[in-house]
Amino acid sequence: MKSLSSSDNIRSKILEIIEYYNGNTALSLIPVLNMIQDTEGYIKKERIKEIAEILKINENRIYETLTFYHFLTLDKSEKRILYVCRGISCLLEGADEIIEYLKDNRDRLNFDFRECECIGLCDFAPAGLFDFNPVKNLDVKKIKELNEKV
Numbered sequence: 001m002k003s004l005s006s007s008d009n010i011r012s013k014i015l016e017i018i019e020y021y022n023g024n025t026a027l028s029l030i031p032v033l034n035m036i037q038d039t040e041g042y043i044k045k046e047r048i049k050e051i052a053e054i055l056k057i058n059e060n061r062i063y064e065t066l067t068f069y070h071f072l073t074l075d076k077s078e079k080r081i082l083y084v085c086r087g088i089s090c091l092l093e094g095a096d097e098i099i100e101y102l103k104d105n106r107d108r109l110n111f112d113f114r115e116c117e118c119i120g121l122c123d124f125a126p127a128g129l130f131d132f133n134p135v136k137n138l139d140v141k142k143i144k145e146l147n148e149k150v
């Protein structure tokens with residue numbers, strides 16, 4: 001029996017998602033992108049053409065969706081990622097200073113970081129997600145601790 005290639009496997013999962021959404025390709029787009037991101041860690045440019053063909057939608061629409069949602073990415077990161085919220089509650093509690101610190105120390109970090117919109121942890125601002133796990137009351141001390149652990 002022939003095993004499925006990575007591309008065949010992704011294609012088969014895309015078709016399952018479309019079936020789950022009763023053939024509604026518009027509703028299927030975000031679940032498809034999430035599935036690919038979870039499976040491959042990012043959305044390869046080659047996948048966009050493939051997704052567009054299968055879902056019968058314009059590639060530009062896929063790029064629009066990808067650039068709108070911060071957790072979907074076209075960039076492959078070899079490192080783990082800290083998402084730092086820059087929603088209003090986090091900005092009021094100093095997220096800008098944290099982001100500046102991260103930018104100034106980028107070369108010394110053992111992880112990547114990205115900015116994102118509100119992640120629903122406003123009571124613990126400034127907040128972030130590391131490997132999609134909440135990091136509450138983010139500060140430089142926590143970033144240094146995180147950097148040592150990674």
Ligand code: FES
Binds near residue numbers: 087119120123127
């Ligand atoms: S504004 Fe940062 S978690 Fe809501």
